[in-house]
Amino acid sequence: MTVALLPPQELDLDQQFTELAARYVAPRAAQAYEAEILDRLAWRRLAQHGLWRIGVPVELGGTGGTWKDLATAIAGIARGSDDLGFTLSLIAHAGLVRAIAVHGTAWHHDHVLPPLLRGAIGATALTETHGGSDVARTRTQARMCEDGWLLRGAKDHITNAPVADRALILARVPDLGRRDITLFLVNLRSPGVRRGAPEQLLGLRTSPTGALHFDDAFLPREAVLGTPGEGLATLYDVISFDRALYGLVAAAYLEPRLDEIVRFTQKREAFGASILDHQYVQGRITDIRITIEVARAVSLSGIDALVDRDAEASLRCSVAKLVGSEGLVEAAQNLMRLRGHIGYMRGHISQDMQDALGTLIAGGTTEMQRKNILNQMLATRSEV
Numbered sequence: 136m137t138v139a140l141l142p143p144q145e146l147d148l149d150q151q152f153t154e155l156a157a158r159y160v161a162p163r164a165a166q167a168y169e170a171e172i173l174d175r176l177a178w179r180r181l182a183q184h185g186l187w188r189i190g191v192p193v194e195l196g197g198t199g200g201t202w203k204d205l206a207t208a209i210a211g212i213a214r215g216s217d218d219l220g221f222t223l224s225l226i227a228h229a230g231l232v233r234a235i236a237v238h239g240t241a242w243h244h245d246h247v248l249p250p251l252l253r254g255a256i257g258a259t260a261l262t263e264t265h266g267g268s269d270v271a272r273t274r275t276q277a278r279m280c281e282d283g284w285l286l287r288g289a290k291d292h293i294t295n296a297p298v299a300d301r302a303l304i305l306a307r308v309p310d311l312g313r314r315d316i317t318l319f320l321v322n323l324r325s326p327g328v329r330r331g332a333p334e335q336l337l338g339l340r341t342s343p344t345g346a347l348h349f350d351d352a353f354l355p356r357e358a359v360l361g362t363p364g365e366g367l368a369t370l371y372d373v374i375s376f377d378r379a380l381y382g383l384v385a386a387a388y389l390e391p392r393l394d395e396i397v398r399f400t401q402k403r404e405a406f407g408a409s410i411l412d413h414q415y416v417q418g419r420i421t422d423i424r425i426t427i428e429v430a431r432a433v434s435l436s437g438i439d440a441l442v443d444r445d446a447e448a449s450l451r452c453s454v455a456k457l458v459g460s461e462g463l464v465e466a467a468q469n470l471m472r473l474r475g476h477i478g479y480m481r482g483h484i485s486q487d488m489q490d491a492l493g494t495l496i497a498g499g500t501t502e503m504q505r506k507n508i509l510n511q512m513l514a515t516r517s518e519v
């Protein structure tokens with residue numbers, strides 16, 4: 136049974152990256168999970184196949200196309216990889232690539248973007264030990280020095296931090312006064328940057344998270360992304376793409392699982408019939424299908440709004456993140472329940488549940504998506 140019905144122009148990238156992920160990521164996913172590592176070889180292979188050049192304008196070294204094309208390719212990887220953690224690491228990197236392509240200067244395009252298109256690993260670091268939801272409370276500071284900036288502070292729980300080469304960092308510039316939040320692009324291989332040990336998570340073990348410490352790390356003057364002091368406005372655009380990707384990835388990841396559970400419930404028998412004949416079972420299965428359809432639709436609508444610079448983009452991307460992560464958790468629970476005892480045994484079904492739970496927190500919690508949705512609604516109304 137094929138669940139995905141995509142418009143013809145999106146079919147190629149989707150299928151191409153589903154197949155690449157099935158070839159390079161899926162066969163090594165269980166081993167990577169056991170070892171709790173990001174599969175760098177698979178990462179490099181996908182980069183070699185041009186994943187990160189999709190959506191990036193040709194003059195910046197990309198293959199052109201749109202950010203929706205990149206999202207479609209990442210959804211293909213979610214479907215074919217059998218590895219949600221790996222896909223979430225891709226999302227973190229995708230946000231950085233788009234941030235540089237859209238908001239970067241010629242210097243960023245020449246010096247920061249090329250390695251990220253070729254296979255280097257990126258991260259976006261907002262959260263600090265004292266809290267992640269209220270990003271404006273960041274304590275990391277950058278001070279101007281003769282040739283650039285000195286960055287001091289620490290970030291916590293950052294996807295890809297243990298292995299990343301470059302990161303987008305949110306920091307304050309106290310010299311700017313009240314509006315001081317600024318984004319910086321940091322080479323994580325520079326002196327003054329330290330990494331914490333990989334964190335031990337409940338799931339998503341193929342997506343390493345950890346801390347980054349900056350001990351007066353020197354950044355060149357050009358390291359600022361966007362306008363100094365206007366970092367929050369740029370950040371909201373950057374994280375909106377990540378949020379929309381969560382919904383799309385949730386939908387794609389669930390598709391093969393839906394096929395599998397339909398086959399399972401057809402074969403499994405209770406009360407003299409296959410369990411698929413029982414309406415309560417059918418309800419759980421149709422709920423998964425509904426999640427797939429809704430998460431995909433709202434995510435694509437969020438990405439369209441971002442590409443069109445629509446005022447509702449941030450709102451719709453928050454809806455996509457919320458629907459995707461909540462739907463994924465509910466679906467993972469349904470997939471587990473439908474298998475009865477064997478669903479609760481250690482293995483890929485219970486692993487799905489553990490992985491899915493992480494998506495409720497990564498990328499901003501459901502409460503924060505709701506808060507953003509309301510704020511955006513009120514802002515749009517006040518503009519009328």
Ligand SMILES: Cc1cc2nc3c(=O)[nH]c(=O)nc-3n(C[C@H](O)[C@H](O)[C@H](O)COP(=O)(O)OP(=O)(O)OC[C@H]3O[C@@H](n4cnc5c(N)ncnc54)[C@H](O)[C@@H]3O)c2cc1C
Binds near residue numbers: 291344499500
């Ligand atoms: C797998 C994973 C990957 C991650 N990757 C990254 C990354 O790449 N980069 C990064 O910067 N961070 C990352 N994080 C961190 C994540 O963004 C934060 O954990 C998240 O934003 C929540 O912050 P917190 O954990 O500090 O919780 P807190 O902000 O302390 O919040 C605790 C609870 O209070 C609730 N809450 C807070 N304020 C309100 C409010 N006003 N109204 C209602 N409820 C509220 C929250 O929703 C939450 O339930 C990752 C987290 C996980 C689990």
